[in-house]
Amino acid sequence: MVLRRTTPRFVLLVISLFLLVACSSVLPVTTKTVTHTTSVQVKASAPTTLQMLQQRPLHLPVLAPGAACPTSPEKRIDPRLGIVQGNGPAYATIGTETITSPAIFHYADAQHFANGVDTQGWGGQKVLWFINPSYHGLVLVRGHQLDGTHEIGFDNASSPQIMHQLVIDTSVGGSPWPNSSGYTRIQAPGCYAYQVDGTNFSYVIVFEAVVQN
Template identity: 45%
Template sequence: MVQSFMRKFCVLCALTILLVACTQQPLSSQHPSAIATSAPTLATLRQRPLQLPRISTDQSCPVSSARQIDADSPITIGNGPAYAAIGLSQPSQQPVLLFTDAQHYANGQSQGWGGAKVRWIVRSSYYGPLLIRGSQLDNSHQIRFDEGLLSEIALTIPQGNSQQWYDRPSDTRLQVPGCYAYQVDGVGFSQIIVFQAVVEKQQPPF
């Protein structure tokens, strides 16, 4: 009788251990935060939606403040770590981007888009992916970039840059004047840089 009871008890214990082993979650699924806290890539930055303000055509453009970050840097707009240098000569100037219209830009070979030179200045303390996109705030026109009319500037800033600044020349391509904004996304930040775009027909010097 005792032996029969012990055999049944051992079988019950074995079944219990097997059931627990089968229902236990894998170790990797117990720690989803390891994926959530991984460093963003350009692909994950592209998943962030554009969150630009909208204004009516009769509202004033809420331009960003201009500043000179240090004595050796140009006048820029933005809060960092990435800044846009749009051709201002004084911090007191309103952030106005003077751009060449499509008829005069690139000797008329502009595919219907004008443009202006914009330098992107990034602090050397920042490294990793950087995504720059933009749009018009008081209408539905888009911002494009460079000769290929790209919808974004996608950069990967290297770590250990010996220079104080990472400097990336670019062309901001526009079709009409108005109030515009860049959205700059990077590791741990997202910022909006607002500027007024005004047509200057003469081709600017390179």
């Protein structure tokens, strides 16, 4: 009689254990995954030095109608460089042989520049830029007419296409100072200004453009 009462209990216990094991095999197991990341957000790449310089707005002087062109003074900062304009560390030589006021930029008009071949209405003159060796980095030059609507154009031997900015990389070097030569392109005589931007400076150079063929 004792065996008859204990056997069903034993069988029920075995069945219960079997069902428990079967159910646990299909239950989802929650695990914690640890990953190592530097950031959970996707960040846009930082702008390059050139992009930051290009984003600076032009701050050219406003010239009243009929006012004289307020040209930047010419000076000598090194006997090897000739006469230059600019506050530094970037200086422009516009081809004058003596210090004059106002500073005159003599250029050939579109009919005479490069013998008038494919000038697209742009005249010009060669300008040499010198950078003080104490400055390391890029220099961005842009410009516009102060008494009119014309932009300043730029080109050089490596890229005859007219551009509206000049980028100077001081790592290229040069003697006696790092330098860059190219052509400033003009469409009409008048009062113009370069804006010269570097990582820690921004200033303008004003000149008067006069046709001299």
